[in-house]
Amino acid sequence: MLIGYARVSKNEQNLNSQTDALKSIGVQKIFVDKISGVKSEKPELNELLKFIRKDDTLTVWRLDRIGRTTVGLIQFVNELNERGIHFKSISENIDTSSASGKLIFQIFCVLAEHERNVLIERTHAGLKSARARGKNGGRPKGLSEKLKKIAPLVKASYNSKDLPVEEIMRAFNIGSKTTFYKIVNS
Structure with missing residues:
Protein backbone atom coordinates (compact mmCIF):
# COMPACT_ATOMS: atom_id res chain seq x y z
CA MET A 1 0.00 0.00 0.00
CA LEU A 2 1.25 3.49 -0.83
CA ILE A 3 0.95 5.78 2.21
CA GLY A 4 1.57 9.49 1.67
CA TYR A 5 2.93 12.18 3.95
CA ALA A 6 2.60 15.90 3.18
CA ARG A 7 3.82 18.80 5.32
CA VAL A 8 3.79 22.57 5.20
CA SER A 9 5.36 24.85 7.79
CA LYS A 10 2.41 27.18 8.37
CA ASN A 11 -1.37 26.87 8.47
CA GLU A 12 -1.71 29.48 5.72
CA GLN A 13 0.37 27.43 3.28
CA ASN A 14 -1.32 25.20 0.73
CA LEU A 15 -0.86 21.43 0.53
CA ASN A 16 -2.57 20.96 -2.84
CA SER A 17 0.57 20.50 -4.96
CA GLN A 18 1.86 17.82 -2.57
CA THR A 19 -1.42 15.95 -2.18
CA ASP A 20 -2.15 16.15 -5.93
CA ALA A 21 1.28 14.67 -6.73
CA LEU A 22 0.77 11.89 -4.17
CA LYS A 23 -2.72 11.03 -5.49
CA SER A 24 -1.48 11.04 -9.10
CA ILE A 25 0.83 8.08 -8.41
CA GLY A 26 -1.83 6.07 -6.57
CA VAL A 27 -1.29 6.95 -2.90
CA GLN A 28 -4.32 5.61 -1.04
CA LYS A 29 -3.97 7.33 2.35
CA ILE A 30 -2.31 10.69 3.09
CA PHE A 31 -1.26 12.03 6.48
CA VAL A 32 -0.82 15.81 6.71
CA ASP A 33 1.09 18.02 9.18
CA LYS A 34 1.02 21.81 9.25
CA ILE A 35 4.09 22.30 11.36
CA SER A 36 7.64 23.55 10.90
CA GLY A 37 10.21 20.98 9.78
CA VAL A 38 12.44 22.15 12.63
CA LYS A 39 9.94 20.79 15.18
CA SER A 40 10.84 17.23 16.05
CA GLU A 41 7.29 16.36 17.09
CA LYS A 42 5.09 15.88 14.04
CA PRO A 43 1.78 14.36 15.25
CA GLU A 44 0.49 13.10 11.89
CA LEU A 45 3.85 11.59 10.97
CA ASN A 46 3.74 9.74 14.29
CA GLU A 47 0.23 8.48 13.41
CA LEU A 48 1.47 7.40 9.99
CA LEU A 49 4.32 5.43 11.60
CA LYS A 50 1.78 3.62 13.81
CA PHE A 51 -0.47 2.90 10.79
CA ILE A 52 2.08 1.79 8.19
CA ARG A 53 2.91 -1.92 7.89
CA LYS A 54 5.63 -4.13 6.46
CA ASP A 55 5.84 -3.96 2.63
CA ASP A 56 3.98 -0.61 2.55
CA THR A 57 5.70 2.40 0.97
CA LEU A 58 5.90 5.76 2.70
CA THR A 59 5.73 8.32 -0.11
CA VAL A 60 6.59 12.02 0.00
CA TRP A 61 6.55 14.75 -2.61
CA ARG A 62 10.12 15.87 -1.74
CA LEU A 63 12.75 14.68 0.73
CA ASP A 64 12.68 17.91 2.75
CA ARG A 65 9.05 17.18 3.72
CA ILE A 66 10.29 14.34 5.93
CA GLY A 67 13.64 15.59 7.26
CA ARG A 68 15.71 18.76 7.49
CA THR A 69 19.14 17.16 7.65
CA THR A 70 20.69 14.45 5.52
CA VAL A 71 21.79 12.53 8.60
CA GLY A 72 18.29 12.69 10.10
CA LEU A 73 16.71 11.59 6.84
CA ILE A 74 19.10 8.67 6.46
CA GLN A 75 18.40 7.59 10.02
CA PHE A 76 14.65 7.80 9.39
CA VAL A 77 14.77 5.75 6.17
CA ASN A 78 17.05 3.16 7.79
CA GLU A 79 14.49 2.75 10.60
CA LEU A 80 11.78 2.23 7.97
CA ASN A 81 13.98 -0.33 6.21
CA GLU A 82 14.45 -2.27 9.47
CA ARG A 83 10.65 -2.52 9.71
CA GLY A 84 10.40 -3.75 6.08
CA ILE A 85 8.85 -0.47 4.92
CA HIS A 86 9.89 1.12 1.62
CA PHE A 87 10.45 4.83 1.06
CA LYS A 88 9.67 6.86 -2.05
CA SER A 89 10.29 10.50 -2.94
CA ILE A 90 8.53 11.72 -6.08
CA SER A 91 10.68 14.79 -6.86
CA GLU A 92 14.06 13.13 -6.31
CA ASN A 93 12.90 9.89 -7.98
CA ILE A 94 14.04 7.69 -5.11
CA ASP A 95 12.26 4.41 -4.43
CA THR A 96 13.94 2.05 -1.96
CA SER A 97 11.76 -0.84 -3.15
CA SER A 98 13.99 -1.10 -6.24
CA ALA A 99 17.69 -1.90 -6.49
CA SER A 100 18.40 1.44 -8.22
CA GLY A 101 16.50 3.38 -5.56
CA LYS A 102 18.46 1.64 -2.80
CA LEU A 103 21.71 2.50 -4.62
CA ILE A 104 20.79 6.18 -4.88
CA PHE A 105 19.86 6.27 -1.22
CA GLN A 106 23.13 4.53 -0.27
CA ILE A 107 25.03 7.18 -2.26
CA PHE A 108 23.22 9.81 -0.16
CA CYS A 109 24.39 7.92 2.94
CA VAL A 110 28.02 7.92 1.75
CA LEU A 111 27.86 11.64 0.93
CA ALA A 112 26.38 12.42 4.35
CA GLU A 113 29.12 10.43 6.09
CA HIS A 114 31.76 12.23 4.02
CA GLU A 115 30.20 15.59 4.92
CA ARG A 116 30.29 14.64 8.62
CA ASN A 117 33.94 13.50 8.38
CA VAL A 118 35.01 16.72 6.63
CA LEU A 119 33.30 18.74 9.37
CA ILE A 120 35.12 16.75 12.06
CA GLU A 121 38.45 17.29 10.27
CA ARG A 122 37.82 21.05 10.04
CA THR A 123 36.88 21.21 13.70
CA HIS A 124 40.05 19.35 14.75
CA ALA A 125 42.21 21.55 12.51
CA GLY A 126 40.63 24.70 13.96
CA LEU A 127 41.16 23.51 17.54
CA LYS A 128 44.78 22.55 16.79
CA SER A 129 45.40 25.96 15.22
CA ALA A 130 43.84 27.76 18.18
CA ARG A 131 45.92 25.74 20.68
CA ALA A 132 49.08 26.60 18.72
CA ARG A 133 48.21 30.27 19.29
CA GLY A 134 47.72 29.66 23.02
CA LYS A 135 43.94 29.53 22.96
CA ASN A 136 42.13 26.75 24.78
CA GLY A 137 38.46 26.20 24.07
CA GLY A 138 35.72 25.70 26.59
CA ARG A 139 34.49 27.59 29.54
CA PRO A 140 37.02 29.31 31.79
CA LYS A 141 37.78 27.32 34.92
CA GLY A 142 36.79 28.77 38.27
CA LEU A 143 35.54 32.26 39.03
CA SER A 144 36.40 35.37 37.06
Whole structure:
Protein backbone atom coordinates (compact mmCIF):
# COMPACT_ATOMS: atom_id res chain seq x y z
CA MET A 1 0.00 0.00 0.00
CA LEU A 2 1.25 3.49 -0.83
CA ILE A 3 0.95 5.78 2.21
CA GLY A 4 1.57 9.49 1.67
CA TYR A 5 2.93 12.18 3.95
CA ALA A 6 2.60 15.90 3.18
CA ARG A 7 3.82 18.80 5.32
CA VAL A 8 3.79 22.57 5.20
CA SER A 9 5.36 24.85 7.79
CA LYS A 10 2.41 27.18 8.37
CA ASN A 11 -1.37 26.87 8.47
CA GLU A 12 -1.71 29.48 5.72
CA GLN A 13 0.37 27.43 3.28
CA ASN A 14 -1.32 25.20 0.73
CA LEU A 15 -0.86 21.43 0.53
CA ASN A 16 -2.57 20.96 -2.84
CA SER A 17 0.57 20.50 -4.96
CA GLN A 18 1.86 17.82 -2.57
CA THR A 19 -1.42 15.95 -2.18
CA ASP A 20 -2.15 16.15 -5.93
CA ALA A 21 1.28 14.67 -6.73
CA LEU A 22 0.77 11.89 -4.17
CA LYS A 23 -2.72 11.03 -5.49
CA SER A 24 -1.48 11.04 -9.10
CA ILE A 25 0.83 8.08 -8.41
CA GLY A 26 -1.83 6.07 -6.57
CA VAL A 27 -1.29 6.95 -2.90
CA GLN A 28 -4.32 5.61 -1.04
CA LYS A 29 -3.97 7.33 2.35
CA ILE A 30 -2.31 10.69 3.09
CA PHE A 31 -1.26 12.03 6.48
CA VAL A 32 -0.82 15.81 6.71
CA ASP A 33 1.09 18.02 9.18
CA LYS A 34 1.02 21.81 9.25
CA ILE A 35 4.09 22.30 11.36
CA SER A 36 7.64 23.55 10.90
CA GLY A 37 10.21 20.98 9.78
CA VAL A 38 12.44 22.15 12.63
CA LYS A 39 9.94 20.79 15.18
CA SER A 40 10.84 17.23 16.05
CA GLU A 41 7.29 16.36 17.09
CA LYS A 42 5.09 15.88 14.04
CA PRO A 43 1.78 14.36 15.25
CA GLU A 44 0.49 13.10 11.89
CA LEU A 45 3.85 11.59 10.97
CA ASN A 46 3.74 9.74 14.29
CA GLU A 47 0.23 8.48 13.41
CA LEU A 48 1.47 7.40 9.99
CA LEU A 49 4.32 5.43 11.60
CA LYS A 50 1.78 3.62 13.81
CA PHE A 51 -0.47 2.90 10.79
CA ILE A 52 2.08 1.79 8.19
CA ARG A 53 2.91 -1.92 7.89
CA LYS A 54 5.63 -4.13 6.46
CA ASP A 55 5.84 -3.96 2.63
CA ASP A 56 3.98 -0.61 2.55
CA THR A 57 5.70 2.40 0.97
CA LEU A 58 5.90 5.76 2.70
CA THR A 59 5.73 8.32 -0.11
CA VAL A 60 6.59 12.02 0.00
CA TRP A 61 6.55 14.75 -2.61
CA ARG A 62 10.12 15.87 -1.74
CA LEU A 63 12.75 14.68 0.73
CA ASP A 64 12.68 17.91 2.75
CA ARG A 65 9.05 17.18 3.72
CA ILE A 66 10.29 14.34 5.93
CA GLY A 67 13.64 15.59 7.26
CA ARG A 68 15.71 18.76 7.49
CA THR A 69 19.14 17.16 7.65
CA THR A 70 20.69 14.45 5.52
CA VAL A 71 21.79 12.53 8.60
CA GLY A 72 18.29 12.69 10.10
CA LEU A 73 16.71 11.59 6.84
CA ILE A 74 19.10 8.67 6.46
CA GLN A 75 18.40 7.59 10.02
CA PHE A 76 14.65 7.80 9.39
CA VAL A 77 14.77 5.75 6.17
CA ASN A 78 17.05 3.16 7.79
CA GLU A 79 14.49 2.75 10.60
CA LEU A 80 11.78 2.23 7.97
CA ASN A 81 13.98 -0.33 6.21
CA GLU A 82 14.45 -2.27 9.47
CA ARG A 83 10.65 -2.52 9.71
CA GLY A 84 10.40 -3.75 6.08
CA ILE A 85 8.85 -0.47 4.92
CA HIS A 86 9.89 1.12 1.62
CA PHE A 87 10.45 4.83 1.06
CA LYS A 88 9.67 6.86 -2.05
CA SER A 89 10.29 10.50 -2.94
CA ILE A 90 8.53 11.72 -6.08
CA SER A 91 10.68 14.79 -6.86
CA GLU A 92 14.06 13.13 -6.31
CA ASN A 93 12.90 9.89 -7.98
CA ILE A 94 14.04 7.69 -5.11
CA ASP A 95 12.26 4.41 -4.43
CA THR A 96 13.94 2.05 -1.96
CA SER A 97 11.76 -0.84 -3.15
CA SER A 98 13.99 -1.10 -6.24
CA ALA A 99 17.69 -1.90 -6.49
CA SER A 100 18.40 1.44 -8.22
CA GLY A 101 16.50 3.38 -5.56
CA LYS A 102 18.46 1.64 -2.80
CA LEU A 103 21.71 2.50 -4.62
CA ILE A 104 20.79 6.18 -4.88
CA PHE A 105 19.86 6.27 -1.22
CA GLN A 106 23.13 4.53 -0.27
CA ILE A 107 25.03 7.18 -2.26
CA PHE A 108 23.22 9.81 -0.16
CA CYS A 109 24.39 7.92 2.94
CA VAL A 110 28.02 7.92 1.75
CA LEU A 111 27.86 11.64 0.93
CA ALA A 112 26.38 12.42 4.35
CA GLU A 113 29.12 10.43 6.09
CA HIS A 114 31.76 12.23 4.02
CA GLU A 115 30.20 15.59 4.92
CA ARG A 116 30.29 14.64 8.62
CA ASN A 117 33.94 13.50 8.38
CA VAL A 118 35.01 16.72 6.63
CA LEU A 119 33.30 18.74 9.37
CA ILE A 120 35.12 16.75 12.06
CA GLU A 121 38.45 17.29 10.27
CA ARG A 122 37.82 21.05 10.04
CA THR A 123 36.88 21.21 13.70
CA HIS A 124 40.05 19.35 14.75
CA ALA A 125 42.21 21.55 12.51
CA GLY A 126 40.63 24.70 13.96
CA LEU A 127 41.16 23.51 17.54
CA LYS A 128 44.78 22.55 16.79
CA SER A 129 45.40 25.96 15.22
CA ALA A 130 43.84 27.76 18.18
CA ARG A 131 45.92 25.74 20.68
CA ALA A 132 49.08 26.60 18.72
CA ARG A 133 48.21 30.27 19.29
CA GLY A 134 47.72 29.66 23.02
CA LYS A 135 43.94 29.53 22.96
CA ASN A 136 42.13 26.75 24.78
CA GLY A 137 38.46 26.20 24.07
CA GLY A 138 35.72 25.70 26.59
CA ARG A 139 34.49 27.59 29.54
CA PRO A 140 37.02 29.31 31.79
CA LYS A 141 37.78 27.32 34.92
CA GLY A 142 36.79 28.77 38.27
CA LEU A 143 35.54 32.26 39.03
CA SER A 144 36.40 35.37 37.06
CA GLU A 145 38.48 38.09 38.74
CA LYS A 146 35.36 40.24 39.11
CA LEU A 147 33.50 37.45 40.92
CA LYS A 148 36.51 36.68 43.13
CA LYS A 149 36.49 40.32 44.29
CA ILE A 150 32.82 40.27 45.32
CA ALA A 151 32.88 36.72 46.72
CA PRO A 152 33.52 37.75 50.40
CA LEU A 153 30.59 40.18 50.30
CA VAL A 154 28.27 37.66 48.63
CA LYS A 155 29.22 34.97 51.16
CA ALA A 156 28.69 37.35 54.08
CA SER A 157 25.25 38.36 52.75
CA TYR A 158 24.29 34.74 52.23
CA ASN A 159 25.55 33.57 55.63
CA SER A 160 23.72 36.39 57.45
CA LYS A 161 20.43 34.87 56.22
CA ASP A 162 18.89 38.37 56.21
CA LEU A 163 18.16 38.44 52.47
CA PRO A 164 16.72 35.90 50.04
CA VAL A 165 19.13 34.47 47.45
CA GLU A 166 17.33 36.28 44.60
CA GLU A 167 17.86 39.67 46.27
CA ILE A 168 21.55 39.00 46.86
CA MET A 169 21.89 37.96 43.21
CA ARG A 170 20.19 41.18 42.07
CA ALA A 171 22.31 43.34 44.38
CA PHE A 172 25.57 41.88 43.04
CA ASN A 173 24.32 41.48 39.44
CA ILE A 174 24.78 37.68 39.44
CA GLY A 175 22.98 36.18 36.47
CA SER A 176 22.34 32.59 37.57
CA LYS A 177 21.90 30.50 40.68
CA THR A 178 24.66 28.20 39.45
CA THR A 179 27.11 31.11 39.48
CA PHE A 180 25.77 32.29 42.84
CA TYR A 181 26.38 28.93 44.48
CA LYS A 182 29.83 28.66 42.87
CA ILE A 183 30.68 31.92 44.61
CA VAL A 184 29.20 30.83 47.94
CA ASN A 185 30.99 27.46 47.85
CA SER A 186 34.35 28.84 46.66
